[in-house]
Amino acid sequence: MMKKFGEVILLLLLLLLFFVPHAEGTRYSLPGKPALTRCRSPEKETFTCWWEPGSDGGLPTTYALYYRKENSETVYECPDYHTAGKNSCFFNKNDTSIWVNYNITVVASNALGSTFSDPVDIDVVYIVKPNPPEKVAVTVMEDKGWPFLRVSWEPPHKADTRSGWITLIYELRVKLDGENEWEMHLAGQQKMFNIFSLRSGGRYLVQVRCKPDHGFWSEWSSASHIKVPDYFHRERSVWILITVFFAFIFLIVSWCIHINSHSLKHCILPPVPGPKIRGFDKQLLKNGKSEDIFSALVVSDFPPTSSSNYEDLLVEYLEVYIPEEQELILEESKDLHDGCLKPKGSTFDSDSGRGSCDSHTLLMDKCGEAKDDEQQTDQDGSQTGSEAQRQQAAWEQEALTYAHEDMISPDMSSGRVKTWPSVFSPLPQYSLSPLSQPSSLETAKQHCLSDSLFPPASLSSYLTQPGQSTKEALRSSYSDFCSSNKQPHLLHPQPDARHHLQAHSDVNISSIGHKEAPAGLQLPTVQSTEYVEVHTVNEDDMVLLHPVPSGHSHGKGCLQMHQGEDYSKVNGVDKNNVLLLQRDVIEEQVDMCPCENQDMNGATESCCTSAQKSIPCIHTTLPVQEEKAVNGYVDTATMFPLPIH
Amino acid sequence: MLVCLVLCGKLTAVDAAPLCTNAQAGCHVLSLANLFDRVIQHSARMHGISNDLHSEFELYFLPSKNQIGRVSRNCHTSSILTPNGKENAQRMAREELTEVILKLLVAWRDPLWHFHQSMAHHHDFNNFSSNKSLEMSDMVHELRKGVQKVVEKMQMLGIISNSVSNLASPEALLASDSAEWRLMKDYDLLYCFRRDSNKVQNYLKILKCRIVPEHGC
Numbered sequence: 001m002m003k004k005f006g007e008v009i010l011l012l013l014l015l016l017l018f019f020v021p022h023a024e025g026t027r028y029s030l031p032g033k034p035a036l037t038r039c040r041s042p043e044k045e046t047f048t049c050w051w052e053p054g055s056d057g058g059l060p061t062t063y064a065l066y067y068r069k070e071n072s073e074t075v076y077e078c079p080d081y082h083t084a085g086k087n088s089c090f091f092n093k094n095d096t097s098i099w100v101n102y103n104i105t106v107v108a109s110n111a112l113g114s115t116f117s118d119p120v121d122i123d124v125v126y127i128v129k130p131n132p133p134e135k136v137a138v139t140v141m142e143d144k145g146w147p148f149l150r151v152s153w154e155p156p157h158k159a160d161t162r163s164g165w166i167t168l169i170y171e172l173r174v175k176l177d178g179e180n181e182w183e184m185h186l187a188g189q190q191k192m193f194n195i196f197s198l199r200s201g202g203r204y205l206v207q208v209r210c211k212p213d214h215g216f217w218s219e220w221s222s223a224s225h226i227k228v229p230d231y232f233h234r235e236r237s238v239w240i241l242i243t244v245f246f247a248f249i250f251l252i253v254s255w256c257i258h259i260n261s262h263s264l265k266h267c268i269l270p271p272v273p274g275p276k277i278r279g280f281d282k283q284l285l286k287n288g289k290s291e292d293i294f295s296a297l298v299v300s301d302f303p304p305t306s307s308s309n310y311e312d313l314l315v316e317y318l319e320v321y322i323p324e325e326q327e328l329i330l331e332e333s334k335d336l337h338d339g340c341l342k343p344k345g346s347t348f349d350s351d352s353g354r355g356s357c358d359s360h361t362l363l364m365d366k367c368g369e370a371k372d373d374e375q376q377t378d379q380d381g382s383q384t385g386s387e388a389q390r391q392q393a394a395w396e397q398e399a400l401t402y403a404h405e406d407m408i409s410p411d412m413s414s415g416r417v418k419t420w421p422s423v424f425s426p427l428p429q430y431s432l433s434p435l436s437q438p439s440s441l442e443t444a445k446q447h448c449l450s451d452s453l454f455p456p457a458s459l460s461s462y463l464t465q466p467g468q469s470t471k472e473a474l475r476s477s478y479s480d481f482c483s484s485n486k487q488p489h490l491l492h493p494q495p496d497a498r499h500h501l502q503a504h505s506d507v508n509i510s511s512i513g514h515k516e517a518p519a520g521l522q523l524p525t526v527q528s529t530e531y532v533e534v535h536t537v538n539e540d541d542m543v544l545l546h547p548v549p550s551g552h553s554h555g556k557g558c559l560q561m562h563q564g565e566d567y568s569k570v571n572g573v574d575k576n577n578v579l580l581l582q583r584d585v586i587e588e589q590v591d592m593c594p595c596e597n598q599d600m601n602g603a604t605e606s607c608c609t610s611a612q613k614s615i616p617c618i619h620t621t622l623p624v625q626e627e628k629a630v631n632g633y634v635d636t637a638t639m640f641p642l643p644i645h
Numbered sequence: 646m647l648v649c650l651v652l653c654g655k656l657t658a659v660d661a662a663p664l665c666t667n668a669q670a671g672c673h674v675l676s677l678a679n680l681f682d683r684v685i686q687h688s689a690r691m692h693g694i695s696n697d698l699h700s701e702f703e704l705y706f707l708p709s710k711n712q713i714g715r716v717s718r719n720c721h722t723s724s725i726l727t728p729n730g731k732e733n734a735q736r737m738a739r740e741e742l743t744e745v746i747l748k749l750l751v752a753w754r755d756p757l758w759h760f761h762q763s764m765a766h767h768h769d770f771n772n773f774s775s776n777k778s779l780e781m782s783d784m785v786h787e788l789r790k791g792v793q794k795v796v797e798k799m800q801m802l803g804i805i806s807n808s809v810s811n812l813a814s815p816e817a818l819l820a821s822d823s824a825e826w827r828l829m830k831d832y833d834l835l836y837c838f839r840r841d842s843n844k845v846q847n848y849l850k851i852l853k854c855r856i857v858p859e860h861g862c
Contacts, residue, residue, distance in 0.1 A: 099840055167850060
């Protein structure tokens with residue numbers, strides 16, 4: 001039973017053996033070609049050859065190495081297949097000959113056949129690859145305070161360098177622990193090496209390898225670790241000192257800059273000049289309230305309200321047309337005008353570029369000087385001139401007083417000052433005292449000169465004008481001027497004024513005949529109830545008037561005269577700054593109508609002639625006016641508050 | 646190569662200086678160890694050049710390395726018995742070893758000269774190779790002289806016997822080998838010389854470490 005069972009098992013095994021290769025396929029073939037990969041000798045006394053087996057061929061394969069020496073046909077087989085491992089052949093000392101060519105061949109054989117590898121010729125001298133150096137020792141040594149590494153080693157024990165059989169050269173490499181780059185050093189034949197320039201406290205790795213004269217490099221020896229102790233760097237101490245020193249200097253410099261920062265700022269970055277708007281408060285801009293800003297812009301200087309700007313307007317509105325020869329004179333007068341226009345107490349900043357006439361005394365002096373000069377050049381007469389001088393002085397004083405008063409009283413009542421320009425201020429005075437007539441002359445002149453608004457100071461300046469050499473020309477020029485300014489009617493009372501003046505004053509005002517004309521101009525406004533048009537009304541509720549043009553006003557005047565109505569009186573000023581004229585009935589009628597038919601220039605004369613007749617009218621009218629002065633006329637000089645309607 | 650030329654120049658200059666055997670006054674006497682070092686360096690240099698030339702030949706003229714096998718049998722110096730192992734070399738007497746060295750150096754003087762001549766004529770080779778062959782030829786000659794001087798020193802010092810003096814006349818050696826080397830091809834010649842120069846270097850080192858083992862042994 002057991003035997004049978006065993007036989008069956010054997011049969012099965014045999015069948016399996018046969019079938020298994022049969023199952024894989026009928027791939028029985030010769031073994032693949034082996035190849036000698038390398039042969040190496042560690043000490044030039046022995047050597048080993050390794051081969052790579054080829055394909056199996058499906059059958060168990062055996063390998064054999066055969067070699068032939070140079071100059072011999074004897075084939076020897078590898079003496080040792082095991083010492084060096086699998087697929088290797090080790091040649092011991094007895095079998096190794098140096099400087100002899102070996103012809104080595106590997107044969108792979110299986111059941112089917114054998115396969116020979118390609119033969120390889122080797123000379124042991126040229127296949128030497130020694131073992132790595134042994135006993136590598138690294139120590140830290142010191143040289144004048146600077147540490148360095150001393151690496152020492154020994155040649156591999158197999159390599160016989162003592163007899164000179166092999167000459168090895170060494171190479172070592174060093175690196176810091178953790179880094180990737182090695183530092184290579186070729187040591188030559190010496191067995192000791194020094195490494196300098198170490199990092200304080202660094203951990204180093206050292207490796208050594210060797211090579212014969214003509215051969216291969218050995219493998220690197222196992223890494224030797226060494227730690228460099230911490231040491232004080234002498235160089236670093238110097239650097240530390242330098243750093244501290246410079247830090248100290250830097251602190252000092254920064255402190256100085258900080259102290260002088262303000263002045264430095266001004267030096268490097270000069271402040272940009274801000275905007276300068278006269279009378280405008282920059283703080284309002286900084287505050288950022290737009291309402292305040294706009295109100296400030298509106299309220300402050302524009303349109304001008306203060307009496308300082310009063311003069312600006314005067315200059316602005318000065319529309320002068322004069323013949324060429326009179327241009328210079330007028331310009332001079334204008335300069336003086338400007339020069340003496342500075343009211344007392346007004347505040348001009350440096351930007352305005354105003355002249356030097358700032359003070360009251362200065363004003364007088366300047367005007368007085370000019371006046372003196374003019375008087376000297378006066379051609380008419382010394383006596384009259386002197387008298388005129390006195391009168392002029394007196395008038396000047398009065399003008400100045402008017403100026404003062406005008407200055408002082410810009411605003412009489414609460415917002416409703418109905419102030420005539422100072423030109424007209426002397427009118428009541430004129431009625432009051434005849435002596436005031438000349439002053440009215442001056443004012444009239446002024447009125448003639450400047451179209452609408454007459455600053456009080458202009459009176460004095462005007463006084464200087466007659467002093468010019470060409471008085472006659474001036475007179476005519478004035479007449480022309482007045483006529484061109486639509487004030488021809490002002491001229492025609494010239495003879496009236498003259499006569500009137502002569503009649504009323506002992507002063508021979510022939511020398512100041514120029515003044516007569518404007519003064520006389522003034523009279524018709526009084527006598528013949530000259531009508532005026534409201535030119536402008538300034539902010540101080542000051543009415544700027546100018547006479548109505550000849551044709552129109554004249555006619556009006558005439559008509560009014562005929563009608564006996566008089567609208568030259570101002571009843572009051574409305575809320576809206578509208579002048580309310582008062583209808584007055586004049587007892588006497590002055591026939592002024594013939595003047596209508598004349599043209600502008602001619603009308604003056606005819607009117608003048610007619611005016612002469614109306615002289616008595618003047619007288620008569622005066623009292624009327626005198627009576628009415630209290631009621632109708634707005635007069636800042638007399639400080640008459642008007643009844644507010 | 647320039648460094649080698651300088652080195653060789655130095656060595657030749659040294660060789661040119663007279664060796665003071667009688668320790669005359671003002672004469673610079675070189676120690677045996679020093680002499681050995683110089684000679685060894687010279688032989689190393691020579692071997693290096695031969696190696697370079699051989700590699701060049703192998704690269705340009707012999708693409709297949711399998712031809713080495715048939716070459717190695719035709720070296721004309723194969724008749725000279727040289728130790729093929731460390732033990733053999735160490736077992737050999739100093740005089741014998743010295744003789745072998747000298748024989749080898751003598752045997753190669755003429756072949757190398759002719760080799761250089763043939764290379765100069767063949768414009769296939771570049772100037773580098775031509776200069777090397779000339780240098781190699783000169784080196785062999787100078788090395789032989791140097792070794793001879795060492796031998797004389799040694800004999801003077803009593804290290805070796807005077808039996809070596811027989812080799813002073815190279816003509817005797819050449820007479821027997823004169824015909825064989827002419828049959829060699831250039832490549833074979835280079836191959837053989839490379840090996841022989843290695844032998845010379847190695848034997849000199851062995852001699853040095855045996856006689857004056859102070860440095861580098």
